[in-house]
Amino acid sequence: MDASNLLLPLLIVLVGGMLFFGSRRQRKAVAEQQKLQTSLEVGDRVMTTSGLFGNVANVDSDTHIDIEIAPGVVTTWLRAAVREKVNPTVDSDVDEVEDVQDEPVAGEPESNAEVAPPLESKSKG
Known part of the structure; x- marks a missing residue:
């Protein structure tokens, strides 16, 4: 048997397998998304597809x-x-921060920057 005779059936099986496993993965993701959407309850923190965060206030409708x-x-x-669903992040291991009082700045900061005169002061002529 010639190798070229086996190439076409092998390619067909390979492409068919890729399509099967790809659609299976997609169906699994869709089912997971639908499960999430049906499990929403009042008070859940969520993120929308547009990136907006908020808390679910009412879930009376199916749609x-x-x-x-x-x-x-x-x-x-x-x-x-x-x-x-977004879990509100609460760091329970956060150390308490000591109050640090700001010390007043003594003197003016040194700068060699030149400031341009305002436009209103130029004479029109």
């Missing part, structure tokens, strides 16, 4: 949610626009 982006500012979004 829309309300996100509070600032105190008292609530906007309505499609559930599909929610990209991910």
